Amino acid sequence: MTLPTFPLETTTPAQIALREELRTFLADALADLPARERARSWIGFDADFSAALGQRGWLGMTLPKAYGGHGRNAVDRHIVVEELLAAGAPVAAHWIADRQSAPLILRHGTEEQRKTILPRIAAGTCFFGIGMSEANCGSDLASVQTKAEKTADGYVLNGTKLWTTYGHKAHYMVVFCRTSKSDDRHGGFSQVLVDMSLPGITVSPVLDIAGEHHFNEVSFDNVALPSNALLGKEGDGWAQVISELAFERSGPDRFLSSYVLIEELLRCLKRVSAGSETTDLGRMIARLMVLRQMSLSVAGRLARGEQPVLAAAIVKDLGALFEQDVPEIARRVLRDDAADPEYAAVFQRILLAAPSFSLRGGAREILRGIIARGLGLR
Amino acid sequence: MDDSTYSMVIESAEKLFSDRGGKDFDPALWAAVEEAGFPLALLSEDRGGYGLSAREAFAPVRVAAAHGVALPLGETLLANWVLGAADLDPIEGPAALAWDGKAAVPFGRFLKTVVQLCETDAGLAVSVLHPRAEDWQPALNYAGEARDTLTLAAQAKPDAHIACAPVVLRAAMAMLRAVQIAGTTDAVAAMCINYCNEREQFGRPLSKHQAIQHQLAVLATQGCAAAVAADMAVAAFDRALEQSDPFVLSAAAAKVRAAEAATTVSSISHQVHGAIGFSEEYPLHRLTCRLWSWRDEDGSEAHWAKHLADWAVSLQSGGHLWPALTACDLREAT
Structure with missing residues (x-):
């Protein structure tokens, strides 16, 4: 066959029961949420709702139990996400952390990063922003200008990220930045884990075409990062x-x-x-x-x-x-x-x-x- | 999922059908197909079949479509399946289901047997007919495959009745067309990729032009959707008699989605091939003309889309579509 194949999945009785559990919970939790609010889909923000999901074990599902997760597989997580989105649940608070930051930290983070952050993501109390795009860098991610320069005890971060969804609510951002010069277009990049409470960070709203605020511009002005802010290996940022x-x-x-x-x-x-x-x-x-x-x-x-x-x-x-x-x-x-x-x-x-x-x-x-x-x- | 039987079936079908594409029914190839046992694959061993899953049994149909082979293989598989359900013996030779009335029957004039279906008060009546050449009114589809009308009336006394809603069998035929479309779109994709890698314009292969790359990417996404659509219906066919609703809905969706893919895939394939793809000597039209025929046969998009729309609007369970959609998911055998 020439085209990629998509082997079908078979649903287990346990997975059918999982859907039912979600539906019972959501029917109650969202009873008073009108359709116009549900229509926000994964842009709807409600920190209490995220914490309630965390309590029921529906966040960090694929993370190991040792890190506060639930050791479930990607299909179980898929089922939970489908049910949440079909119901129009307000999932934005935990969305980025649960979807991509947690698996990234699990794969590339230090033991300390995993132990301190992953349990909070699974609890639905720790929110993340994506630090990829910049004003002059959208699809062409390799043209990123934000820089983390090495200092005696860590890095100093300078630059401005754009289109950061819920950056104004995030506890952390994973910032894709340059850490060294390189002849390879994809070389010299790293990812750093930025605590959003550090001094030197300015988060300014960018309204969308409906006049709503979820995007932000996030500026880093000589933000001093400890050396343990590095996520993964220095110089491996592109692959990560x-x-x-x-x-x-x-x-x-x-x-x-x-x-x-x-x-x-x-x-x-x-x-x-x-x-x-x-x-x-x-x-x-x-x-x-x-x-x-x-x-x-x-x-x-x-x-x-x-x-x-x-x-x-x-x-x-x-x-x-x-x-x-x-x-x-x-x-x-x-x-x-x-x-x-x-x-x-x-x-x-x-x-x-x-x-x-x-x-x-x-x-x-x-x-x-x-x-x-x-x-x-x- | 144990894939060993599936892989074995695919392998033997590939051997059989490679380079055997053509416009006309090929009796020698049919004999080889019977030798391989493909038309009996769905029947249980005590009925003289092989007890394969629908996924395994319809795999050769997909391979045959990819090679542009003109054979009523899927039609015969389904005819034997209906005979089994009616507690009648399977037949030898090419066969097809036919609805009582003036419907076109695939490969009519080449069939040894017609399993005629007639809606009656007593249920779905099944008659086994052996029409003669003069019983057919000949016609062809866009690809030149025989689509003849049977002029014989239904038997006064049918051979059996089956407890099966007529829509289940209509959906089974729609599923068969989706399977053929899926096999064909994959072959079209291969033909386009090879051609664009070889053909040079403006000093480089067509495949190095971004405009062409994006066209082929769209073609691929549509081909993948057609394949999944067909797989979804075929997987549900295993329990078509016990759980007819998920099967009929899956087959309806499969036919609609595969037909939609057939439209885009045939259009892009001709566009990237330029004039040569429009010529009789080049084999692309064997595949695209079949795509155009199959997307209309056994219920067009409009027909099966209406089935889905009526279902969605009539749902009562809490008024929501979502639980009804997930109820169609393939379930682990219990």
Whole structure:
């Protein structure tokens, strides 16, 4: 076969029970959260909710028990994430820490870093920001200017990161920066673990097109980092950041960002007879059913210790197209007189969020480059 | 999952079907297919079959499609499966299911047996027919495969009845088309990648142009989606009689999604091939014409999408789609 394969996952009785547990908890915990708030998907921030998830053992699921985790596999975690997103739960507080910072620290961190930070992530009380993009550095991550220079007792960090989601609430940021000059375009980079309470850090809001504040600009002005702030090996930053990005792709967050609108659309369609555009609705459901199986397949491969970089890029590319199509399909399917104010509010929130779906976590063009490389074309 | 039988089946199908692609039914190749036992794969051993899982049994169908082979293999597999469900003996020779009425039957004039289905008050009636050449009204699909109409009326007294909703069998045929589309899109991807690596324009291979790379990346994502769609339906087919809802929904989604992929894949494949791909001598059209036929046959996207849409709008359980979607997930055998 020429194309990458996606072996199907089989659900166990324990996993079906796990979904049921989540649904019972969420029905109660989110009872008073209106659809327009659920529509924020993984941008909705609620620290108390994250702590409640932590108490129930639904964060840090794949971390070893020795670090406060639960020793579960990637498929179990995938199921929890799917249920949270399908319900429109406010997961932003713990999102980045649980999805990518924890596995990064587990893989590359020192024993001290693991022992001090991972249990707090699993408890849902320690939040992270991503320190990759800068004003002049988006898809071209190798053009990063932020610098950590060695001093007698650690590093001094200078530079400015941009588009830092919930940087204003984060306890730590993993900052991708230059630690030495190198002739290799991908050489001389490292990742440092920055305690956001250190002096010299300024976090300024950047509003999105809906006027909402989740992005930030984070400036580091001669921030003195202790030597134990280094995450992983000095000079290995590029390889580390690429593996970190692999955790950021292919999960259910890559096709469920618009999911609340689908349920709202169906709610409105049940009150009136559906228009003639049932083909669009059925096609949307077919795409979703297949995407779920593709994403679940990648989780299964992660659970078996594989690194399915190509498959993850494929799921993210298809998933972003799907998420962005959902509001457009909803426009075609629902008659004007069938919408109510709650539907309209959900629709607007998702319409205005949609452009980001094919940008965050790797722009569409970058993903297609990765796929082309996987096909042996580059 | 134990993959040894699956790999063995794929390997023997590859040996059989490599370089055997063509437009017309090939009797010699059919004899070899029967020799290999492929048409009986779904039946239990006490019915004279091999008791393979649907994933294993439909694997040769996918390989045959990838090689552009014109054979009613999947049709015969399903015809024998229906005979088994009706407690009738399996048949030898090419066969297909046919609905009573004026529907086109795949490879009609080449079939030895037609398993005719008729909705009656007593359930789904099954009649085993052996039409003669003059019983067929000939027609072809876009790829030149026979799609003939049977002019014989249903038997007054059917051979058996089966306890199976008609939609399950219609979904099984839709699943078969999705499997064929999946096999074909993979072969189209291979043809495109090879061509773009060899063909030079502007002083370098087409594959080194970013515009082409991105087109092929899109083609690949669609091909992968078609494959997963087909796999999903085939996996659910193992319990199609006991748990018909998840199977019918999975097959409906598979047909819709594979058809959508077929559209994009055929379009991009012709675009990157340029004029040569549009010529009769170049083998691309054997694959793309089949994609265009199969996406319409046994229920177009519009047909099965309506099935999914009606289901979603009619759901009662708490009013939500989500639990109904996860209820279709493949479950561990208990």
